[in-house]
Amino acid sequence: MKYWLMVAMIALPLVAAADERPNFLLLMAEDLGPRIGAFGDNVAVTPNIDRLAQQGVRYLNTYTAAGVCAPSRAAIISGMHQESIGAQHMRSYSEGPAKYYAVPPPQVKAFPELLRARGYYTFNRRKLDYQFSHVRSGSGPFSLWDSDSGGNVQFEKLPSDQPFFGYVNFLGTHESGIFAKDAFPKSIAQLYTQLKQISIHWDTEDQVLPQQVDVPPYYPDTPKVRKDIARQYNNLITVDRQVGEVLAQLEKSGLADNTIVIWTTDHGDGLPRAKRELYDSGIKVPMVIRWPEKYRPQGVAPGGVDERMISLVDLAPTLLTLAGVSVPDYVHGQPFAGASSVEPREYIFAARDRIGGFADRQRAVRDQRFKYIRSYNLQPGGFHLAYRDNIGTMQELWRLLEAGQLNEVQRQWFQPRSEEMLFDTREDPHEINNLANDPKYTAELERLRSAYEKHRARVPDLSDDDETQLAQRSWPDEIQPVTQAPEFRVLGERVSLISATEGASIGYRTNGGDWQLYTGPLRLKDDEKLEGKAVRYGWKESEVAELQVR
Numbered sequence: 001m002k003y004w005l006m007v008a009m010i011a012l013p014l015v016a017a018a019d020e021r022p023n024f025l026l027l028m029a030e031d032l033g034p035r036i037g038a039f040g041d042n043v044a045v046t047p048n049i050d051r052l053a054q055q056g057v058r059y060l061n062t063y064t065a066a067g068v069c070a071p072s073r074a075a076i077i078s079g080m081h082q083e084s085i086g087a088q089h090m091r092s093y094s095e096g097p098a099k100y101y102a103v104p105p106p107q108v109k110a111f112p113e114l115l116r117a118r119g120y121y122t123f124n125r126r127k128l129d130y131q132f133s134h135v136r137s138g139s140g141p142f143s144l145w146d147s148d149s150g151g152n153v154q155f156e157k158l159p160s161d162q163p164f165f166g167y168v169n170f171l172g173t174h175e176s177g178i179f180a181k182d183a184f185p186k187s188i189a190q191l192y193t194q195l196k197q198i199s200i201h202w203d204t205e206d207q208v209l210p211q212q213v214d215v216p217p218y219y220p221d222t223p224k225v226r227k228d229i230a231r232q233y234n235n236l237i238t239v240d241r242q243v244g245e246v247l248a249q250l251e252k253s254g255l256a257d258n259t260i261v262i263w264t265t266d267h268g269d270g271l272p273r274a275k276r277e278l279y280d281s282g283i284k285v286p287m288v289i290r291w292p293e294k295y296r297p298q299g300v301a302p303g304g305v306d307e308r309m310i311s312l313v314d315l316a317p318t319l320l321t322l323a324g325v326s327v328p329d330y331v332h333g334q335p336f337a338g339a340s341s342v343e344p345r346e347y348i349f350a351a352r353d354r355i356g357g358f359a360d361r362q363r364a365v366r367d368q369r370f371k372y373i374r375s376y377n378l379q380p381g382g383f384h385l386a387y388r389d390n391i392g393t394m395q396e397l398w399r400l401l402e403a404g405q406l407n408e409v410q411r412q413w414f415q416p417r418s419e420e421m422l423f424d425t426r427e428d429p430h431e432i433n434n435l436a437n438d439p440k441y442t443a444e445l446e447r448l449r450s451a452y453e454k455h456r457a458r459v460p461d462l463s464d465d466d467e468t469q470l471a472q473r474s475w476p477d478e479i480q481p482v483t484q485a486p487e488f489r490v491l492g493e494r495v496s497l498i499s500a501t502e503g504a505s506i507g508y509r510t511n512g513g514d515w516q517l518y519t520g521p522l523r524l525k526d527d528e529k530l531e532g533k534a535v536r537y538g539w540k541e542s543e544v545a546e547l548q549v550r
Helices: 047-055 069-078 111-117 188-197 223-253 312-322 392-402 408-414 439-458 467-474
Strands: 023-029 057-063 121-125 147-149 164-170 259-265 284-290 304-311 348-352 362-366 370-375 420-424 487-491 494-499 505-510 529-535 545-548
Touching: 023 223, 023 312, 047 223, 047 259, 047 284, 069 111, 069 312, 111 121, 111 164, 111 312, 164 223, 223 259, 223 392, 259 312, 304 312, 304 348, 362 439, 370 439, 392 408, 420 439, 487 545, 494 505, 494 529
Parallel strands: 023 164, 023 259, 057 304, 121 147, 121 164
Antiparallel strands: 057 284, 259 284, 348 362, 362 370, 370 420, 487 494, 505 529, 529 545
C-alpha cells in the first residue's frame, strides 16, 4: 500500500522571514461589474471603495474565469481554470445530472493552504463556494483555514507572531438582492432570511433613483428594468459601507501598514445577460489593490491605474510570490507583481458550462480589444432558469418577447448562438455585433481562434466528456469517497502522520486544541494526546485518529 506524506505533497520552498512578509486581506463583493465611482461610474455611491482606490491602484482590465460564482471561485482559489479540475459545472453537488463535488488532481492545493503551510494564519468570513465545498463557511476542506466562520473580523485577536491571509465576502450585491418582493418563489422563507442577512433594504429610502441609471441596449427601457438597475446600485451602497467598516477595523488594529488589501468581485453584474455569461458584463470586474509603502511594486504610486490584462487565476500565484512561496508548476495563472512577475498577458480566457439543468458549453478568449467566443451548444443564452426568473427585468424580457415588443438587439439573447462570435469591444462594448463572418476581421478571428486552440493544448478541458462521466470519476455511483484516516509512525521522539489517500491534506491537534496543518514530523511530549484527520478535496473528511503518549 502506498502512503502519502503531507510534506511530500507540498514542496518546501524557501520563504521570507515572517517579519518581512506582508499580510493579505482579500475583500470580495458578489455579482458586480465595474459600477464604481473610481472606475468612472457617475451614478455609483461608493465613497469607501473610491477612497481605497485613491490610496491604491485601479486595475482596469481584470476578468474572471467564469461569469458565475462557484466556477469562478474555484478558479480563484486554485489559480487554475475551473474546467481543468472538474469544477466547471455550476453547483454540481446540487444542480447537475449527478451529484458530486469537484475532485481536483491530487497534487492541487488551494493557495490559502499553501500559505498556511508556510506559516500564514488564514481565515475566511461568510462564504466558500469553490465547488469542492458547500457555499457557507465551515463546509471545508478544513486544511485551508485556521479560522472559518461567519462572524466579524477581529484583527486585534489574530496571532501576533504570524502574517495572515484573510478572505472576507460581501453578499449585499448578490443577484438575489434584485428580486422583487412579489417575485419570490414559494420557498420564500429561506430566501427572505438570506436577504435580511445581507442587508437588502427594500423599505429604506433609495439614494439612486431609476431615472438616474443608464439602460444598456440589450434591455428594453421600462420602469421595471430601471428599478432593478437602481436597486443594484443601492445594494452596492450597503457593501461600500461594510468595506469601509472592515478597513476602519484594520486601521484601528495597527496592521494596515503591513497589509496588502485587495478589493474585487467574484464576477460581473447579477442582472440578466451579465451573470453566467462570457460577455464583459459577466466576466469583467473592478479590482483595487492598496499597497503599503514597504511592499509597493516599483513604479506604482497611490491613485494610479494599471491597464494590463489580468485574470483572477493570476491572484493565487501573485500572492504566493509576494509571500515568498514558490508557485506550483500546475498553476495556470501568472504573477502580476512580486519578484517573479512576468510579461503582461496578451489574452485572458474564460469558460461557461452547465447552468442549472442546461448544458451550455462556451469558451472565450479576449485581448485588449477583441473577444472571441466559441459555442458548442448553439442554444440561446436567454432560457428559463427558475432562480433568474425571479428578477423583474427577466420577467419583463419574457413578457415583451412573447408580445413581440423586443427590438432586434434585445431579441438576440433569446436566439440560438452562432458557433463562433467575434466582438470589437472598443467599438461595441456591449458585444452586440458579431463580426465572425465579416471578411475585414478574418485575421482577428484566426488569431483569437489560434489562441484558443493553444490554450486548449496547455489547459485540459474536462468538458470534452459528458458531465455524467465526470461525476462517475469523481464520486462513483454518486457516493462521496472517504479519505483514509492518518496513521501515526513513531520514530524516537518524533511522529509522522501518513494517509493512504493520494492527495490528502492532514491536520493534527494536541490535547483537544485547535487543528493545525501538518507539514512534517512532530516532537512527542509526555502525557500528550495527539489527534489527526485527513481530507482530499471533494472527498469526505476522514475519521479522527488518536495517539496517546505515555
